Amino acid sequence: SAVISQKPSRDICQRGTSLTIQCQVDSQVTMMFWYRQQPGQSLTLIATANQGSEATYESGFVIDKFPISRPNLTFSTLTVSNMSPEDSSIYLCSVDRASYYGYTFGSGTRLTVV
């Protein structure tokens, strides 16, 4: 399965600032997915990033708040903009290799907004 390097692993940020999270995959993939996991909750899909086109956002998530870049088939970034304490969560990227092998996840970015 794919190996994903995600960074930063954690950060503490001031409200009103932005943080960019990076995911690097060790092989080319068509789709990359960004999830948010709020404290004690399940994973919620933020958006799907396809190389060469704009990301597709799920209901409740907007591009101005969570801009995503996908410059090539191995890399993507998610920016959390104008942060508030409610944005404190774990953010994870994921890719699909083949269903039998499951979707691979990055190690996550644990974000705390103060």
Place this chain on the structure above:
Amino acid sequence: AQKITQTQPGMFVQEKEAVTLDCTYDTSDQSYGLFWYKQPSSGEMIFLIYQGSYDEQNATEGRYSLNFQKARKSANLVISASQLGDSAMYFCAMGLNRDDKIIFGKGTRLHILP
């Protein structure tokens, strides 16, 4: 719309016993896949097992098996001979084959008692 339901927020099981984690799903699609993930306290998402909707046999991976009952729309995870290291959060997830994303249930926190 597709939906995953995990009705057991938490479970306590004695070490070496078998444990069944419940998962029901809802979709009108005929072609889909079901996944189980383990999330230990470290936060990483570990893929355990996959079942395709057209697979006639229940999936098995080592101590993990998936009890797939298509008519009931259930995909329960069975862990045989539980170990202390099995203590973690377990998520059931589903993806439609016409789509690339997967969605998650709320999860079940499993505690293995020595």
